[in-house]
Amino acid sequence: MVSESFNLENIVRKNILKLKPYRCARDDYNTGTLLDANENTYGAVTNLCVKDGALLETPKKDELEANRYPDPLARKVKNRFIKLRNIDSVDNVFVGVGSDEVIDIVVRVFCEPKKDKILITPPTYGMYSVVANINDVGIEAINLITENGSFQLNTSEVVKKLEEDSEIKIVFLCSPGNPTGTSLDLKDIEKILNSRYNGIVVVDEAYVDFVSADDNQYSLAQMATKYKNLVVMQTLSKSFGLAGVRLGFGISNPAIIELFNRIKPPYNISVLSQEYGYLALSDDSLAVMKHIVGKIKSQRDNFLVPKLVELPGINAILGGNNANFVLAQFVDSDGSPDNQLASFVYKTCADSLGLVIRFRGNEPGCEGCLRVSVGTPTENVQLVEKIRRAVEMYNANN
Ligand SMILES: Cc1ncc(COP(=O)(O)O)c(C=O)c1O
Structure with missing residues (x-):
């Protein structure tokens, strides 16, 4: 398991640790006559029409209640997602505006601008570096072993770097990789997890459903709920064909998920996206x-x-x-x-x-x-x- 000296509080940015999160109206109550969030209780203009001065519902009215703010924690979506991935609880799941939002949030929770760094293993997905640059966070790189197109981790070098450099707060591993299309050897990821590294390991599984093995067996999603420092990212953008809806997931232990929820915009996932996600995770879909x-x-x-x-x-x-x-x-x-x-x-x-x-x-x-x-x-x-x-x-x- 992760090094004995790992302590989440030591690696979270101090301002995030102290942060008193914004409490939105829907955090407190969600039943009764809801006049607490300055919504428009007449309804969504797209469901209404005016005829002879009277306000009427359109025949094609949808049932989405888009005039109301969405569930801040997207619980209906999470409940279906945990069934799919065999995850214990909704407290192990964060829902983001695509997994790109998860990348941004993990960097902002753990990396102090101008001081901390991330480690990437090129060739890899470009957003890890872009997010680091936006947040003024440094980037270290240890290339994948590229001989014969193997695209596997140079594990001993990665572990050495992570154990040596305490400013590296996050290592991003992409499996299957983009643009490599290659699943990383799970034993290598375990070596990193079991090393003396005291930061966060993010495994980006955007393409996990296309792996030519049993998906739930290959995925680290269940393991992420047990480790203190593992975050697995997944998305509905690829195998589910919903790139336009922008729904991604971070899977980890509840302490890390709570930190993610603290800093996300209160209503990051729209009513429409939550409905799409809920439908996409039905048995039929x-x-x-x-x-x-x-x-x-x-x-x-x-x-x-x-x-x-x-x-x-x-x-x-x-x-x-x-x-x-x-x-x-x-x-x-x-x-x-x-x-x-x-x-x-x-x-x-x-x-x-x-x-x-x-x-x-x-x-x-x-x-x-x-x-x-x-x-x-x-x-x-x-x-x-x-x-x-x-x-x-x-x-x-x-
Ligand atoms: C490896 C990888 N991770 C994450 C993403 C972002 O996915 P999302 O649409 O969930 O933001 C992509 C998109 O191409 C990707 O290739």
């Missing part, structure tokens, strides 16, 4: 999610990976292919990674062929790489053809 995830995995493994590696100019698909995207590496005629070709393909696809993918050639271990999301079968056929055409156009001019 879960069955749909699993069905679609099966299709995406099958398209990834049985179509995109084999078809892309056959294309001229592509050497290999790097990484473990455990997410809903693949990382294709373009090479020159000598077989060396070729950023010029990859950039040309990227630009040509976007500007001339109506296909938008992502250039990732400047990330460590990703030279010559484009990251491609797995689409529908029709989109995937078009994707392969368009990349083939772009490579042909490049070869014709070079």
